[in-house]
Amino acid sequence: MSINILMPALSPTMTEGNLAKWHKNEGDTVSAGDVIAEIETDKATMEVEAVDEGVLGKIVIASGSENVKVNAVIGVLLEEGESAGDIGDAAPAAAPAATAETAPADADVEAKTEEAAPAATVSAPAAKPVAAEKEFTGPTTSTTVRDALRDAMAEEMRGDENVFLMGEEVGQYQGAYKVSQGLLDEFGEMRVIDTPITEHGFTGLGVGAAFAGLKPIVEFMTFNFAMQAMDHLINSAAKTNYMSGGQMGCPAVFRGPNGAAARVGAQHSQCYASWYAHVPGLYVLAPYSAADAKGLLKSAIRDPNPVIFLENEILYGQSFDVPDDDDWTVPIGKAKIVREGSDVTITAFSVMVGHALAAAEELSKQGIEAEVIDLRTLRPLDTETIVNSVKKTNRIVSVEEGWPVAGMGSEIAAIMMEEAFDWLDAPLKRVCAVDVPLPYAANLEKLALPQVADVVTAAKAVCYAD
Amino acid sequence: MATAPKSAASKAKGGKGKAKTKAAPRSRTAKPKANADELLKYYRDMLLIRRFEERAGQMYGMGLIGGFCHLYIGQEAVVVGMQAAIDERDAVVTSYRDHGHMLACGMDPKGVMAELTGRIGGYSKGKGGSMHMFSKEKNFYGGHGIVGAQVPIGTGLAFAAKYKKTGGVSLTYLGDGAVNQGQVNEAFNMAELWDLPVIYVIENNRYGMGTSVARASAAKELYRLGEPYGMPGEQVDGMDVLAVHAAAEKAVKHCRDGNGPYVLEMLTYRYRGHSMSDPAKYRTKEEVSDMRDNHDPIANLSKVIVESGSKTEADLKEMDKEVRAIVVEAAEFAQESPEPDPSELYTDVLVEA
Incomplete structure (x- = not known):
């Protein structure tokens, strides 16, 4: 069956172009990959390669033709055993059905756009109801936010061996703000990992580990330094589940102090809350009390989605009553x-x-x-x-x-x-x-x-x- | 190839507190051998990628594929040779020139093509496109659109393999254009520091979009980029699937044996432009035709197979027909599969807990 050679588009926006030159003559043998013609637009010149093999039976649009519409038949390729005489009226019919029907000739594009319009009116699903917070009536202990965060990590690491902590100075130094005090001793250096000062790199590494099923807690010494890692937080962690059609979630927590501390100057004193809150695919948490810090961090570690967990240096030393319960959590999404x-x-x-x-x-x-x-x-x-x-x-x-x-x-x-x-x-x-x-x-x-x-x-x- | 493939930078590995010795030159991998069945498999796998990409290019020209579309034509020997050296424990991640990698991982051509056309039958339900496809089942981790971003991610896959003691290796592909990204060097440092089982496969096709390696990289010998970290590296003729496979076997063994990461620089060539709308004015026609005529990985392997007497040219032509039929079927599926339902707009933003 003869095959129609169509005027190709160089880009999704191209609608027509010039057929500058044929590199083959009628009767020439063509192999897949051969350059058969040159086309040009106002932006570029491109070579047209043959996808199929055969003999160039007929040139429909001559060299030097201008304003040739995309998907117009420019030539006909004959397969083994066919002759030019076979082309006749067979040629138009031989165009692959799909080509003729779905090719985006201008009119079709418009029609499609209109057809697609109702899709734009699909409304977002209602927010899923968040489970109510369990009211805690048992005994509590006055705990600093710092220790509450440490306890949350330690409890979750005890419960799930896929949970690990990585970041600068989290291990031997016991945390730049002592949030990870004691964790290296309890869990060892395979699970409490001192990284080099390499935010972009270790954030990407954490995302890769999460794709592979681990549950990293990535500590930023402060969120100011996470700007170095922004691409992985947004493009890799937040978007991949969507881009993969739901195959590849990123169960990671990215945590550290956010906002102003005390007199550390402009580069170390920024609040990133609205930056992250802008991005679909992330959860963004910013607790105040020690109880919420602990309960939310535990929920964040257990959640299969990437969580940005914004702490505050001023709060680390403040004490609040925290429930004496290793399994007590605070639901994400509840004020x-x-x-x-x-x-x-x-x-x-x-x-x-x-x-x-x-x-x-x-x-x-x-x-x-x-x-x-x-x-x-x-x-x-x-x-x-x-x-x-x-x-x-x-x-x-x-x-x-x-x-x-x-x-x-x-x-x-x-x-x-x-x-x-x-x-x-x-x-x-x-x-x-x-x-x-x-x-x-x-x-x-x-x-x-x-x-x-x-x-x-x-x-x-x-x-x-x- | 203009430059003969080279090898460099072996290192002595010790225990803790090891003193990294200065890189010593290492001799080139011995001339590889493969049996008739292996040769035929390589041939078929490369042909499938070639025919698939030609069809994708054609469908792009017909307006059936939108956006960016980066074809792998010319580089087929790299993924096919690498893939033949790994098993189901191992993970693969690459950049946005990814169709060949997915096919080499055994992903269904129909699902890949349907993703290119943005249909529900695509690997990402039509929500990812050419640059963003994944298959957890086949251990293919994408499909990443930001140059170099897949390198720390691939290093993280290796970290997970080591953490879980799976014995797995991460094949992390990157182009010559990616090597100058800071995060690539950050990843190299951590991989060597922590002895992670990752092979960085640098596909050097000579141009990062329109900029040649000579114009972009102060270090021209990309296989030596791991040297400052003590990482062994080797330059390989990436147009020769047997050479690729032999180098891959060696690198995989190195990683599996717990010796840390490895760099393979594949000297390869892309016949088509960087993307579909690239007029490729930065290189001469003679350069392209020399590669196609004299170094084509598929044509060269077909000669080897025919000369070995295991198959005739007619046999190979028959195989080409089978492969074409698979691609035609994929193309038809990709056009018949419906567009995603509008309700899919809101799914998969988050994993349902």
């Missing part, structure tokens, strides 16, 4: 109302929850009862808890340590517009870091970071209580 109130909702996460609580005490003295929500999970955000609170208080202030532009507060403001607009009695206010790189000077640093007084001022403003 927590840490103080009930009826006049204004204040959302915060990580170290800023402390500021929000202190502000609430101050506001209470002035007759305003604030409801403080510890977001805990930033992706997926527990919008239900926030919206329900706003339905009660009708006012909201968002507090974060990061910059204002495209920050978590911006996202919460958008959610309020979309889901709680009719319940609001005042526009939302954001309390954020000032929109500058963090300065070193003590007075300027204080001015740049959100303070308790800023939260009080914002809350009073949305209550029109000035």
Whole structure:
């Protein structure tokens, strides 16, 4: 059966081009891979190679022809035993059915686009309900956030031999911030691995190990250094399960301190919450209390998805009551109302929850009862808890340590517009870091970071209580 | 090949606190041998990749395949020779010029082609495309679109093999363009530091997109890039499947025996452009035709087979027909398989716990 040679496209956007030159004449034998013609567009010249073998029976479009449509028949190839006489009216019919029907001639492309339009209206599935947090009524022990994180890792490593910890100074040094104190002694150097200072490399290595079924906990000495590893966190860890049609998940936890510490300057003092919260395929957690730090880290290690776990250096030394239960966890995706109130909702996460609580005490003295929500999970955000609170208080202030532009507060403001607009009695206010790189000077640093007084001022403003 | 393949950098491996000795030259791998069945298998596997890629190129020209499409034509001997040296314990990962690697791993041509056309029957349900396909079942870990990113990932696969004591080796492929990425050197360092069983297969096809190795790399002998870390390396004629296989056997043994990583530089050539829209003005027609006419891995192996008397040219032609039929079937499947259901838009973002 004769085979039609079609005008090829050089790129998905090409619709026509010039047939500059035939390299073969009618009657020439053609093998697969032979260059048979040259085509050109305004951008490039390309050689057309034969895919099939046979004899060039007929040249349909001559050398030098301009504006030849993609997929137009430019020649006919005869297979063994055929002659040019066989072409006749057989040629058009011989075009592979699929070619004729699915070739994207311009009209077809448009038709396809329209056909595809309904797909765009498919709505996202409703968020899966998150299991309610188990209320813990048993005994508790006052524990620092630092030790709670260590205990979470140790317990999960005892329970699952595929869990291991890697990062800079996690082993012999016992952790740059002593979070991994004692783990090397208990689990040995195969499971507590000191890496070179090579964030991009060891993050990619951790992702590969996770693809192969291990459960790495990758510690960044601080999240500032994870910018070196951003490509693996986003392109490799977050996207691969989707790109593989669900075959290859990345059960890894990437953790370390995030945000400002104390007077360490601009390069060591950035909050990355909204950067990661932007990315589908990741969970992003940012606990405040030691109990949540432990319960969420345990959930993160057990989860089959990549988790960004944002800690805070200032919080490491603070103590909170933690349940005496090795199997106690906190569900991912659930915010927590840490103080009930009826006049204004204040959302915060990580170290800023402390500021929000202190502000609430101050506001209470002035007759305003604030409801403080510890977001805990930033992706997926527990919008239900926030919206329900706003339905009660009708006012909201968002507090974060990061910059204002495209920050978590911006996202919460958008959610309020979309889901709680009719319940609001005042526009939302954001309390954020000032929109500058963090300065070193003590007075300027204080001015740049959100303070308790800023939260009080914002809350009073949305209550029109000035 | 213009340059004769070379070998370098053996090292003494000791126990803990070992003193890394200076690299000493190592002689070239002995002339490889293979039996008739092996030769025929290599031939068929290479032919399948060649015919598959030709068809993919044609379908791209017809608008059935979109986006980026990087063909492997010319480089077939590399994956076929490497793959023949590994077993089911071993993992494979590569960049975005990945169709040949998937076929060599035994992935179904239908599933690969249907992914190229963006259909539900593709390995990633049409959500990955040419550059992003995976098969957990065949230990193929992608399919990565960022130059060099697969190298730490492949090193992590080796880490997992060592951690779980599976005896597995990671074949981590990268191009000559990737070697200058920082993360490649970061991975080399960790692999040697921790004696990980990974073979870095550098497919040197002379051009990273349009930039020749000479213009991109201060170090021209890519097989020596592991030397500063104490990693042995060898340069191999990547157009000769037997030479590739012999080098692969040696490297795999090195890794399986717990001696740490290994570098193989495959001197190879891609006949087509970097991607479909590459006019390839950075090299001469004479250079391309010299490689095709005098160094083609498939044509050369067919001569070896015919001269050995085990098969005639007619036999090989018959095999070509069988292979073409497989590719035609794959192409038909790839066009008949439906587009993914719109509901697939939202699936697989996260693994359901």
